[in-house]
Amino acid sequence: MQDSEALGSSEVDVAVVGAGAAGLAAARRLLEQRSELRVIVLEAAPRSGGRAHTVDPPEVGGPLDLGCGWLHGAESNPWLSIAESHGFHIDRTQAPWDVQYRDLGFPPADQRAYERASSAFYARLAEAQRDPVDRPQSTLLQADDPWNELLNAVSTYVSGAELDEASIHDTAHYRVHGSDWRIIEGYGRAVARFGQDLPIALNTPVTSIDHGWAGQVWLETPRGTIRARAAIVTVSTNVLAAETIRFVPALPDKVAAAQGLPLGLANKVFLSLDTPDELPKDAHLIGNVRAARTGAYHLRPLGRPVIEGYFGGRLAHELEAAGEAAAEAFALDELSGLLGADFRRRARLLTCTRWGQVASVRGSYSYARPGASGQRASLAAPVNNRLFFAGEATSPDAFTTARGAYETGRRAADEVLSHLRG
Structure with a gap:
Protein backbone atom coordinates (compact mmCIF):
# COMPACT_ATOMS: atom_id res chain seq x y z
CA MET A 1 0.00 0.00 0.00
CA GLN A 2 1.72 3.19 -1.10
CA ASP A 3 1.08 6.88 -1.63
CA SER A 4 -2.52 8.13 -1.47
CA GLU A 5 -3.95 4.94 0.01
CA ALA A 6 -1.39 4.96 2.83
CA LEU A 7 -2.23 8.44 4.10
CA GLY A 8 -5.70 7.54 5.23
CA SER A 9 -5.67 9.01 8.72
CA SER A 10 -4.08 11.98 10.46
CA GLU A 11 -3.64 9.99 13.68
CA VAL A 12 -1.32 6.99 13.92
CA ASP A 13 0.61 5.11 16.54
CA VAL A 14 4.01 5.45 14.86
CA ALA A 15 5.20 7.70 12.05
CA VAL A 16 8.42 6.70 10.30
CA VAL A 17 10.21 9.51 8.48
CA GLY A 18 12.01 8.15 5.43
CA ALA A 19 11.41 5.05 3.31
CA GLY A 20 15.01 4.00 2.83
CA ALA A 21 16.43 0.76 4.19
CA ALA A 22 16.23 1.95 7.80
CA GLY A 23 12.67 3.26 7.58
CA LEU A 24 11.39 0.18 5.79
CA ALA A 25 13.09 -2.11 8.33
CA ALA A 26 11.57 -0.12 11.20
CA ALA A 27 8.04 -0.24 9.78
CA ARG A 28 8.34 -3.94 8.96
CA ARG A 29 9.55 -4.75 12.47
CA LEU A 30 6.75 -2.75 14.11
CA LEU A 31 4.03 -4.49 12.11
CA GLU A 32 5.58 -7.93 12.50
CA GLN A 33 5.58 -7.56 16.26
CA ARG A 34 2.23 -5.78 16.58
CA SER A 35 0.08 -5.98 13.49
CA GLU A 36 -2.65 -3.85 15.06
CA LEU A 37 -0.42 -0.77 15.19
CA ARG A 38 -1.28 2.13 12.93
CA VAL A 39 2.00 2.88 11.15
CA ILE A 40 2.75 5.33 8.36
CA VAL A 41 6.03 5.82 6.51
CA LEU A 42 6.45 9.37 5.20
CA GLU A 43 8.81 9.64 2.21
CA ALA A 44 9.81 12.89 0.52
CA ALA A 45 10.81 11.24 -2.77
CA PRO A 46 8.50 9.72 -5.40
CA ARG A 47 9.88 6.23 -4.69
CA SER A 48 10.95 4.12 -1.73
CA GLY A 49 14.42 2.69 -1.22
CA GLY A 50 16.42 5.80 -0.41
CA ARG A 51 20.06 5.32 -1.38
CA ALA A 52 19.21 1.91 -2.83
CA HIS A 53 17.94 2.44 -6.37
CA THR A 54 17.84 0.05 -9.34
CA VAL A 55 17.05 1.09 -12.91
CA ASP A 56 16.56 -0.94 -16.10
CA PRO A 57 17.94 0.86 -19.17
CA PRO A 58 16.59 -1.04 -22.20
CA GLU A 59 19.92 -0.89 -24.02
CA VAL A 60 21.66 -2.77 -21.19
CA GLY A 61 19.36 -5.77 -21.00
CA GLY A 62 19.66 -5.93 -17.24
CA PRO A 63 19.35 -3.82 -14.10
CA LEU A 64 21.90 -1.31 -12.82
CA ASP A 65 22.27 -0.20 -9.22
CA LEU A 66 22.64 3.56 -9.02
CA GLY A 67 23.10 3.40 -5.26
CA CYS A 68 24.34 0.57 -3.05
CA GLY A 69 25.30 -2.46 -5.12
CA TRP A 70 27.26 -4.84 -2.91
CA LEU A 71 26.19 -7.09 -0.05
CA HIS A 72 29.13 -6.29 2.23
CA GLY A 73 29.89 -9.05 4.70
CA ALA A 74 27.45 -11.08 2.63
CA GLU A 75 27.49 -14.29 4.67
CA SER A 76 25.98 -12.49 7.68
CA ASN A 77 24.24 -9.65 5.86
CA PRO A 78 20.47 -9.65 6.58
CA TRP A 79 19.71 -8.45 3.05
CA LEU A 80 21.03 -11.78 1.72
CA SER A 81 18.21 -13.81 3.24
CA ILE A 82 15.68 -11.06 2.54
CA ALA A 83 16.61 -11.02 -1.14
CA GLU A 84 16.54 -14.81 -1.42
CA SER A 85 13.18 -15.00 0.36
CA HIS A 86 11.73 -12.76 -2.35
CA GLY A 87 13.10 -14.93 -5.13
CA PHE A 88 16.15 -12.82 -6.01
CA HIS A 89 19.37 -14.48 -7.11
CA ILE A 90 22.84 -13.91 -5.66
CA ASP A 91 26.06 -13.64 -7.62
CA ARG A 92 28.96 -14.84 -5.49
CA THR A 93 31.73 -13.79 -7.85
CA GLN A 94 34.64 -12.33 -5.90
CA ALA A 95 34.80 -8.53 -6.06
CA TYR A 174 33.64 -0.94 11.82
CA ARG A 175 32.87 -4.66 12.04
CA VAL A 176 31.61 -5.71 8.59
CA HIS A 177 33.80 -8.56 7.38
CA GLY A 178 33.39 -11.34 4.84
CA SER A 179 32.54 -11.60 1.16
CA ASP A 180 31.12 -8.91 -1.12
CA TRP A 181 28.32 -10.37 -3.27
CA ARG A 182 25.66 -8.90 -5.54
CA ILE A 183 21.94 -9.28 -6.07
CA ILE A 184 21.54 -10.03 -9.76
CA GLU A 185 18.16 -8.34 -10.05
CA GLY A 186 19.48 -5.29 -8.16
CA TYR A 187 20.05 -4.34 -4.54
CA GLY A 188 17.71 -1.39 -4.91
CA ARG A 189 14.97 -3.61 -6.29
CA ALA A 190 15.34 -5.99 -3.34
CA VAL A 191 15.03 -3.12 -0.85
CA ALA A 192 11.96 -1.77 -2.63
CA ARG A 193 10.38 -5.24 -2.78
CA PHE A 194 10.97 -5.66 0.95
CA GLY A 195 8.81 -2.58 1.55
CA GLN A 196 6.22 -2.95 -1.20
CA ASP A 197 3.25 -3.79 1.04
CA LEU A 198 4.05 -1.30 3.80
CA PRO A 199 1.93 1.84 4.32
CA ILE A 200 4.15 4.40 2.58
CA ALA A 201 3.10 7.92 1.64
CA LEU A 202 5.37 9.02 -1.21
CA ASN A 203 5.98 12.66 -2.19
CA THR A 204 5.30 13.57 1.43
CA PRO A 205 8.25 15.45 2.93
CA VAL A 206 8.16 16.18 6.62
CA THR A 207 8.90 19.87 7.21
CA SER A 208 8.65 20.03 11.00
CA ILE A 209 8.37 17.67 13.94
CA ASP A 210 6.79 19.08 17.09
CA HIS A 211 7.61 16.79 20.01
CA GLY A 212 6.57 19.24 22.71
CA TRP A 213 3.08 17.80 23.13
CA ALA A 214 2.32 15.47 26.02
CA GLY A 215 2.27 11.94 24.64
CA GLN A 216 2.19 13.01 20.99
CA VAL A 217 4.40 14.02 18.11
CA TRP A 218 3.02 16.30 15.42
CA LEU A 219 4.58 15.99 11.97
CA GLU A 220 3.87 18.70 9.40
CA THR A 221 3.76 17.73 5.71
CA PRO A 222 2.36 19.44 2.60
CA ARG A 223 -0.46 16.91 2.77
CA GLY A 224 -1.45 17.79 6.32
CA THR A 225 -0.46 17.20 9.93
CA ILE A 226 0.17 13.68 11.22
CA ARG A 227 -0.25 13.09 14.95
CA ALA A 228 1.61 10.07 16.32
CA ARG A 229 2.41 8.51 19.66
CA ALA A 230 6.01 8.13 18.52
CA ALA A 231 8.14 8.93 15.49
CA ILE A 232 11.23 7.25 14.03
CA VAL A 233 13.46 9.63 12.07
CA THR A 234 15.66 7.92 9.47
CA VAL A 235 16.66 10.79 7.18
CA SER A 236 20.30 11.33 6.24
CA THR A 237 22.74 13.34 8.34
CA ASN A 238 23.06 15.97 5.61
CA VAL A 239 19.31 16.53 5.72
CA LEU A 240 19.41 16.81 9.52
CA ALA A 241 22.46 19.07 9.49
CA ALA A 242 20.78 21.43 7.01
CA GLU A 243 17.74 21.58 9.33
CA THR A 244 15.46 20.82 6.41
CA ILE A 245 13.22 19.31 9.08
CA ARG A 246 12.58 21.77 11.91
CA PHE A 247 12.31 20.24 15.37
CA VAL A 248 10.12 21.93 17.99
CA PRO A 249 11.58 22.23 20.59
CA ALA A 250 14.90 22.51 18.75
CA LEU A 251 17.42 19.66 18.98
CA PRO A 252 20.84 21.34 18.72
CA ASP A 253 22.63 18.21 19.94
CA LYS A 254 21.16 16.18 17.07
CA VAL A 255 22.11 18.84 14.55
CA ALA A 256 25.65 18.94 15.94
CA ALA A 257 25.89 15.15 15.79
CA ALA A 258 24.74 15.16 12.18
CA GLN A 259 27.27 17.87 11.31
CA GLY A 260 30.02 15.67 12.77
CA LEU A 261 28.83 12.73 10.64
CA PRO A 262 28.37 14.24 7.17
CA LEU A 263 27.63 12.22 4.09
CA GLY A 264 30.61 11.76 1.87
CA LEU A 265 29.98 11.76 -1.84
CA GLY A 363 25.10 12.68 -0.36
CA SER A 364 26.10 9.03 -0.27
CA TYR A 365 27.13 7.59 3.12
CA SER A 366 28.39 8.94 6.40
CA TYR A 367 31.90 9.34 7.69
CA ALA A 368 32.98 10.77 11.03
CA ARG A 369 35.01 13.95 11.19
CA PRO A 370 38.03 13.77 13.52
CA GLY A 371 36.71 13.86 17.08
CA ALA A 372 33.14 12.97 16.07
CA SER A 373 33.18 9.17 16.24
CA GLY A 374 31.12 9.20 19.45
CA GLN A 375 28.42 11.19 17.70
CA ARG A 376 27.00 8.01 16.19
CA ALA A 377 25.65 7.03 19.61
CA SER A 378 24.50 10.59 20.25
CA LEU A 379 22.56 10.64 17.00
CA ALA A 380 20.96 7.27 17.79
CA ALA A 381 19.76 8.23 21.29
CA PRO A 382 15.96 8.62 21.73
CA VAL A 383 14.45 11.94 22.81
CA ASN A 384 11.83 11.89 25.57
CA ASN A 385 10.67 8.40 24.53
CA ARG A 386 8.80 9.98 21.64
CA LEU A 387 11.47 10.58 19.03
CA PHE A 388 13.71 7.74 17.87
CA PHE A 389 16.51 7.79 15.32
CA ALA A 390 17.85 5.27 12.81
CA GLY A 391 19.91 5.16 9.63
CA GLU A 392 23.36 3.95 8.64
CA ALA A 393 25.03 6.90 10.38
CA THR A 394 23.60 5.73 13.72
CA SER A 395 25.04 2.23 13.36
CA PRO A 396 27.83 1.55 15.85
CA ASP A 397 29.65 -0.91 13.61
CA ALA A 398 28.11 -1.11 10.10
CA PHE A 399 27.90 2.54 9.11
CA THR A 400 28.01 3.40 5.39
CA THR A 401 26.00 0.25 4.52
CA ALA A 402 22.40 -0.72 3.80
CA ARG A 403 23.03 -3.51 6.29
CA GLY A 404 23.73 -0.95 9.01
CA ALA A 405 20.61 0.99 8.02
CA TYR A 406 18.46 -2.14 8.28
CA GLU A 407 19.85 -3.09 11.68
CA THR A 408 19.31 0.38 13.13
CA GLY A 409 15.77 0.49 11.81
CA ARG A 410 14.96 -2.68 13.71
CA ARG A 411 16.71 -1.34 16.79
CA ALA A 412 14.65 1.87 16.72
CA ALA A 413 11.45 -0.14 16.21
CA ASP A 414 12.23 -2.24 19.27
CA GLU A 415 12.81 0.95 21.28
CA VAL A 416 9.39 2.22 20.19
CA LEU A 417 7.72 -1.11 21.04
CA SER A 418 9.26 -1.02 24.49
CA HIS A 419 7.98 2.51 24.98
CA LEU A 420 4.47 1.66 23.78
CA ARG A 421 4.30 -1.32 26.12
CA GLY A 422 5.33 0.94 28.99
Missing part, protein backbone atom coordinates in the same frame (compact mmCIF):
# COMPACT_ATOMS: atom_id res chain seq x y z
CA PRO A 96 37.50 -7.53 -8.59
CA TRP A 97 38.75 -4.40 -6.82
CA ASP A 98 42.22 -5.72 -5.98
CA VAL A 99 43.17 -6.80 -9.52
CA GLN A 100 44.18 -4.28 -12.22
CA TYR A 101 43.07 -5.62 -15.59
CA ARG A 102 46.16 -6.64 -17.61
CA ASP A 103 48.25 -4.55 -15.17
CA LEU A 104 47.37 -1.51 -17.32
CA GLY A 105 49.06 1.57 -15.92
CA PHE A 106 50.00 -0.41 -12.83
CA PRO A 107 52.88 -2.81 -13.47
CA PRO A 108 53.43 -5.70 -11.04
CA ALA A 109 56.42 -4.06 -9.34
CA ASP A 110 54.31 -0.98 -8.59
CA GLN A 111 51.46 -3.14 -7.34
CA ARG A 112 53.79 -4.84 -4.88
CA ALA A 113 55.14 -1.49 -3.76
CA TYR A 114 51.62 -0.17 -3.20
CA GLU A 115 50.65 -3.29 -1.27
CA ARG A 116 53.59 -2.70 1.08
CA ALA A 117 52.68 0.97 1.51
CA SER A 118 49.02 0.11 2.08
CA SER A 119 49.81 -2.59 4.64
CA ALA A 120 52.10 -0.20 6.51
CA PHE A 121 49.45 2.55 6.47
CA TYR A 122 46.75 0.30 7.87
CA ALA A 123 49.13 -1.02 10.53
CA ARG A 124 49.73 2.58 11.62
CA LEU A 125 45.98 3.14 11.55
CA ALA A 126 45.37 0.17 13.84
CA GLU A 127 48.00 1.47 16.25
CA ALA A 128 46.62 5.01 16.20
CA GLN A 129 43.11 3.75 17.00
CA ARG A 130 44.38 3.22 20.56
CA ASP A 131 45.54 6.81 20.96
CA PRO A 132 43.38 8.82 23.37
CA VAL A 133 43.12 11.79 21.01
CA ASP A 134 41.47 11.38 17.63
CA ARG A 135 42.93 12.99 14.53
CA PRO A 136 42.61 12.88 10.73
CA GLN A 137 43.72 9.73 8.97
CA SER A 138 45.96 11.87 6.75
CA THR A 139 48.31 12.38 9.69
CA LEU A 140 49.36 8.75 9.24
CA LEU A 141 50.67 9.30 5.73
CA GLN A 142 54.43 9.32 5.41
CA ALA A 143 55.93 12.35 3.75
CA ASP A 144 56.95 11.84 0.14
CA ASP A 145 55.50 8.32 -0.06
CA PRO A 146 54.63 7.95 -3.76
CA TRP A 147 51.51 5.96 -2.88
CA ASN A 148 49.83 8.59 -0.70
CA GLU A 149 47.67 9.69 -3.63
CA LEU A 150 46.30 6.19 -4.22
CA LEU A 151 45.67 5.73 -0.49
CA ASN A 152 43.65 8.94 -0.65
CA ALA A 153 41.76 7.73 -3.71
CA VAL A 154 40.79 4.53 -1.90
CA SER A 155 39.53 6.62 1.02
CA THR A 156 37.20 8.47 -1.34
CA TYR A 157 35.69 5.17 -2.45
CA VAL A 158 35.35 3.84 1.11
CA SER A 159 34.20 7.02 2.88
CA GLY A 160 33.28 9.42 0.10
CA ALA A 161 35.94 11.75 1.53
CA GLU A 162 39.71 12.16 1.61
CA LEU A 163 41.89 11.06 4.51
CA ASP A 164 42.26 14.60 5.86
CA GLU A 165 38.52 14.73 6.61
CA ALA A 166 38.08 11.29 8.20
CA SER A 167 38.45 10.16 11.82
CA ILE A 168 40.98 7.56 12.89
CA HIS A 169 38.91 6.46 15.89
CA ASP A 170 35.80 5.78 13.82
CA THR A 171 37.57 3.07 11.83
CA ALA A 172 38.10 1.04 15.01
CA HIS A 173 34.39 0.36 15.32
CA ALA A 266 30.46 8.84 -4.21
CA ASN A 267 28.88 8.92 -7.66
CA LYS A 268 28.67 6.44 -10.50
CA VAL A 269 28.94 6.96 -14.23
CA PHE A 270 27.79 4.19 -16.55
CA LEU A 271 29.27 4.00 -20.03
CA SER A 272 27.54 1.94 -22.71
CA LEU A 273 29.90 -0.20 -24.82
CA ASP A 274 29.54 -0.69 -28.56
CA THR A 275 31.79 -3.78 -28.57
CA PRO A 276 31.51 -5.21 -25.06
CA ASP A 277 33.14 -8.53 -25.93
CA GLU A 278 36.52 -6.85 -26.24
CA LEU A 279 36.54 -6.55 -22.44
CA PRO A 280 36.23 -9.36 -19.88
CA LYS A 281 33.36 -9.81 -17.49
CA ASP A 282 33.90 -8.37 -14.00
CA ALA A 283 37.36 -6.90 -14.45
CA HIS A 284 38.62 -3.72 -12.80
CA LEU A 285 40.80 -0.68 -13.46
CA ILE A 286 42.01 2.26 -11.41
CA GLY A 287 42.21 5.18 -13.81
CA ASN A 288 45.44 6.74 -12.54
CA VAL A 289 47.24 5.04 -9.66
CA ARG A 290 49.37 8.17 -9.11
CA ALA A 291 46.44 10.49 -8.44
CA ALA A 292 43.90 10.98 -5.67
CA ARG A 293 41.46 12.41 -8.22
CA THR A 294 40.82 9.22 -10.15
CA GLY A 295 38.01 6.82 -10.90
CA ALA A 296 37.61 3.13 -10.17
CA TYR A 297 36.13 1.30 -13.16
CA HIS A 298 34.24 -1.98 -13.03
CA LEU A 299 34.38 -3.52 -16.50
CA ARG A 300 31.22 -5.32 -17.59
CA PRO A 301 29.69 -5.95 -14.16
CA LEU A 302 27.75 -9.24 -14.24
CA GLY A 303 28.68 -9.44 -17.92
CA ARG A 304 26.55 -6.48 -18.90
CA PRO A 305 27.64 -4.23 -21.80
CA VAL A 306 28.67 -1.32 -19.59
CA ILE A 307 31.53 0.08 -17.57
CA GLU A 308 30.60 1.32 -14.11
CA GLY A 309 32.84 4.18 -13.06
CA TYR A 310 33.04 5.23 -9.42
CA PHE A 311 34.17 8.68 -8.27
CA GLY A 312 34.48 9.81 -4.67
CA GLY A 313 35.38 12.76 -2.49
CA ARG A 314 36.40 16.09 -3.99
CA LEU A 315 36.50 14.67 -7.50
CA ALA A 316 32.88 13.54 -7.15
CA HIS A 317 31.86 17.00 -5.94
CA GLU A 318 33.68 18.69 -8.84
CA LEU A 319 32.18 16.43 -11.50
CA GLU A 320 28.70 16.63 -10.01
CA ALA A 321 28.86 20.42 -10.10
CA ALA A 322 30.23 20.41 -13.66
CA GLY A 323 27.50 18.13 -15.02
CA GLU A 324 27.20 14.74 -16.64
CA ALA A 325 29.20 15.70 -19.74
CA ALA A 326 32.18 16.41 -17.49
CA ALA A 327 31.79 13.04 -15.76
CA GLU A 328 31.65 11.29 -19.13
CA ALA A 329 34.70 13.16 -20.43
CA PHE A 330 36.74 12.42 -17.31
CA ALA A 331 35.93 8.70 -17.46
CA LEU A 332 36.66 8.45 -21.18
CA ASP A 333 39.95 10.33 -20.78
CA GLU A 334 41.13 7.93 -18.08
CA LEU A 335 39.92 4.80 -19.84
CA SER A 336 41.30 5.74 -23.26
CA GLY A 337 44.62 6.39 -21.58
CA LEU A 338 44.64 2.75 -20.48
CA LEU A 339 42.68 0.96 -23.22
CA GLY A 340 43.87 2.97 -26.22
CA ALA A 341 42.94 6.31 -27.76
CA ASP A 342 40.30 4.83 -30.04
CA PHE A 343 38.38 3.40 -27.06
CA ARG A 344 36.54 6.69 -26.60
CA ARG A 345 34.81 6.13 -29.95
CA ARG A 346 33.34 2.83 -28.72
CA ALA A 347 31.84 4.03 -25.42
CA ARG A 348 29.35 6.73 -24.49
CA LEU A 349 27.46 7.97 -21.47
CA LEU A 350 24.47 5.90 -20.43
CA THR A 351 23.67 7.56 -17.11
CA CYS A 352 25.37 9.02 -14.08
CA THR A 353 24.33 9.74 -10.52
CA ARG A 354 24.26 13.03 -8.62
CA TRP A 355 23.53 11.95 -5.07
CA GLY A 356 24.61 15.28 -3.63
CA GLN A 357 21.82 16.99 -5.57
CA VAL A 358 19.04 14.63 -4.46
CA ALA A 359 17.17 16.88 -2.03
CA SER A 360 15.91 14.04 0.15
CA VAL A 361 19.45 12.60 0.64
CA ARG A 362 22.21 15.13 -0.22
